Amino acid sequence: MSYLTGEFECKLDAKGRMMIPAGLKKQLPEADTEGLVINRGLEKYLVIYTKTEWDKKLDELSKLNEYDRKVNQFVRYFTGGATTVEPDAAGRINLPKGLMEYAGITGEVVLTCMLNKVEIWDKKAHQQMLSDEPENFADLAEEVMVKRGKGGNE
Template sequence: MVQLLGEFDCKLDAKGRLMVPSSLKKQLPNVEQEGLVINRGFEKHLVIYPKKVWEKIVEDLSKLNPYEQKNREFIRLFTRGATELTLDATGRVNLPNSLLESVGIEINTELVLACQFDKIEVWSKKSYEALFDKDPADFALLAAEVMGDKNRREDGK
């Protein structure tokens, strides 16, 4: 399983290209051969998946019952705009304008690439920083709710 770490400040150039930071590229050793997939996130950001991770997601989606409307709706919304990315010779990827526009990311803007387990979230720097404007006490409450005793597994771990 891919384990990506780090936050990277980047800039989208005038042609919508993003230079993949070398320290991130090292965490994706076969990216030139395997490729990446970019798609919308659940909030106002984009998500880049290593191709093998995306293939697993698609496999999971294909197991959903297509006769249920909520499943069809979710699949349409989740996969809408998904695009394969390839790195050019200098390590840049061209981000699709339609996806950038859908989340309010403009050309020539500062971005943050935020790694989360096996994916990379792509945020405008301004939107990303706004996520963390909450009081730190809110984080403690969230941690207790999400990770607290009430969510312990049945095996006690």
Template structure:
């Protein structure tokens, strides 16, 4: 599994193209050959996957029982807007207009690494998340990571 590292601020040009940052591109040595997939995230952002990671997700989804309504609904919602991204000669990718609208992206974006994927946020929405953080992160860390430790210890 690939694990990406870093947070990058980028700009979209008038056509909706974005240069993939060199530091991020170095973490994806096969990107030019294999390409990328971009999709809607769960919280009004976008998500970029390498083709290899996307194929793993597709394998998982294909195991869902498509005779169950919730499975079909989830697959439809998850797949909605999924698009291939290919780098042009200048190292740019074109973000589809429908996905830009979904994530409220106009020009400035933040690419935030998340293990095997890269979240794409409107810079304004990304910054908004951190404005009133206060002690929330410490509380969240205790709840999430504290519970993880307890589960590992068998409590």
């Protein structure tokens, strides 16, 4: 799978259905045949994975020590609520009510591509997240990329 790119604003209809934007749909050709998996994010947002990417996550989790309580707690939380959805004939997916409640999604959302997944944010929460951008993004980049050996000029 190639990496996903873009940010898209969407509105949910009264039934909690969301039209997959054309620019994103082109990047997810397997969605119609395999479906997508929607789950809770690590913060108050939802995440969409292709079925292939979700299976990779499950493969990673299956290698963890099942006798470690923290592992079990993490796996239980990470996989809990995961729901397979398939786009309908109109290209809409139905967001599960419980997941929408978790993420505080009320009607307008922002879809943000993050490498191999798509985050679904309530529009107001997304704006708040953006307003919390670090004061010095260059410092964050250095901390994350250079100090961890991922920087370019080493």
